[in-house]
Amino acid sequence: MNKRNRLGHCLTRGLLGLALSTSLVISHNALADTAKIDGSKLESLAGLDGKAPVRRDLNIQSWKTKEGAKVLFVEAHELPMFDLRLTFAAGSSQDGDKPGLAMLTNAMLNEGVPGKDVSAIAAGFEDLGADFGNGSYRDMAVASLRSLSAADKREPALKLFGEVLGKPTFPQDSLDRIKNQVLAGFEYKKKNPGTLASQALFANLYGDHPYAHPSDGNEKSIPAITREQLQAFHAKAYAAGNTVIALVGDLSRAEAEALAAQVSADLPKGPALAVIAQPQEPKAKTEHIEFPSKQTHLMIAQMGIDRRDPDYAALYLGNQIFGGGGFGTRLMEEVREKRGLTYGVYSGFSAMQARGPFMINLQTRAELSAGTLQLVKDLLADYLKNGPTEDELNKAKRELAGSFPLSTASNEAIVGQLGSIGFYNLPLDYLETFMQQVQALTVEQVKTAMAKHLDPEALVIVTAGPTVEQKELPPPTDKPVEQPAGVPEH
Missing domain, CATH: 3.30.830.10 (Metalloenzyme, LuxS/M16 peptidase-like)
Known part of the structure; x- marks a missing residue:
């Protein structure tokens, strides 16, 4: 095939x-194949x-x-x-x-x-x-x-x-x-x-x-x-x-x-190519792309880390709490569950050979886009200032501990892990030490790492949607009056 x-x-x-x-x-999210797995x-x-x-x-x-x-x-x-x-x-x-x-x-x-x-x-x-x-x-x-x-x-x-x-x-x-x-x-x-x-x-x-x-x-x-x-x-x-x-x-x-x-x-004979240089820190900027639609795409980013950054584990766990873990994250609770502003909102570090981006991605009704953007910025600023709670940290650790075995549950998953370990020059015991690092993290360590690498005043923002008269956001509630659309546009 x-x-x-x-x-x-x-x-x-x-x-x-x-x-x-x-x-x-x-x-x-790797799925186990039919191989027998010890334990x-x-x-x-x-x-x-x-x-x-x-x-x-x-x-x-x-x-x-x-x-x-x-x-x-x-x-x-x-x-x-x-x-x-x-x-x-x-x-x-x-x-x-x-x-x-x-x-x-x-x-x-x-x-x-x-x-x-x-x-x-x-x-x-x-x-x-x-x-x-x-x-x-x-x-x-x-x-x-x-x-x-x-x-x-x-x-x-x-x-x-x-x-x-x-x-x-x-x-x-x-x-x-x-x-x-x-x-x-x-x-x-x-x-x-x-x-x-x-x-x-x-x-x-x-x-x-x-x-x-x-x-x-x-x-x-x-x-x-x-x-x-x-x-x-x-x-x-x-x-x-x-x-x-x-x-x-x-x-x-x-x-x-x-x-x-x-x-x-x-293969052809030859040496490794030179690793690309680190990028320059960009200036904060906002750009709008006019597009005829009912919803507006909001993309918020900042320069993140490269794959070998020693704070990787702390940032990974911190992001899982803020917006990387699906339902139950700060972003999903405040933007979707309490206000019904979006179908889904996600954040993530994309750590690469050189510094990859930290990004937040969502789409919302066009007339609420300005308020939603400000809400997300405020949530990020608050999280960087105060960090996660002890309960949030422990919940994220338990969820990661439960899902992590799937990362080596199939041969196909393992070969992907090996390729990444080799490409990014990670230690051979990385899979073991990563979980140990995550489980040992404290609230203060996660807060410090997130605040060290992210600055709510240095965001690069791009929006794509129509220019329409803006409305005020609905107040937070356990039962939002207007639920998000079942399927996001595009």
Whole structure:
């Protein structure tokens, strides 16, 4: 099977996809597959009492290939399969003056190899019962393979995978077709106020930094990108020294070493690309995009942290309480439950190689947009001044402790974790130490971390909607008179 992950994303995703897809760290919503898990009975939240839950023990082994690729491997014999993921420092932050170059290169990997076109490649994986996937984001590009581990299936699947990653031919007819699809996606985005606001937000937040432009490029850059430019980008960005090989499954250490060596040898030779520079702190700014609709999109952001910031755990937990944990957060309680102003309101840190954004995202009725924006700003200022309550902190810890085992409940979830650990140079025991750090946090530590990294007077704000006469917000109540619409616009 052949998953065209990236192209589908570029045509349909909105703000959350653009912002959060680069932060592949804690997959709390990962679903367990049919693998047996040691200590598989999940404990009740009440029974945890703040303690770390029983979780799948991982023995992460790591080494480097001869060509310089970093390998992280977990041996798992519950299923006769393996999951392989290669993570390259080949996202849109490496586009240079050709926005969309990284995305097109990744999308074209499985369009052709010597002797095989896109249909033959797809059929090759299908006939072996193997699953190929790929995707490109701001920091990284990924390619994955899931296959049976028996040698008669594993070896031909790896051979084809190596050809796709190491010898793509970038056929011109496929490039023309994909360009047309991307350009059609741009036309769709013009009708989506959330996407327009997201693009403006990143431009205002990052200025001339590589994170500023959309990963998909733009209407001017995409038509000008050539096959030769794709080949040149592939040669440097898909080099063995620029990748992390994550591997989980029914393999011995010797088999894993041989597999990683084969994959590494199939890639172009070359070193890791330089890590991008940190962005400059933006000035506070508000921009409005006029758009004919009944609702207004509100996007509020500030420069956040990079993935290796020592305050990551405290900020993660603090955000879960404020607006990252769904129902029960400060934002949801005050904006939706007490006032009926929105269907949903969310906040989040997107920690990347360089400092990613902290963002708050919602949409509300156009005539209440000014009041809603001020309410959210006031809630943020109050939270940064006073921090969470002890009850909020303990509840967030219990919820995280209950969901965290799912982050390693399947081989697919584990291989994603390994890729992130390797890409962001996190310690091999990160999954254990993260939960320990979270459970040890105090109210004061969370308050201090949030106030250290966020400033309610330094916000970059983008709104998208109609200019209409504003009304005062309804007072807070347990039963708002006007409930939010069941489905948000766009």
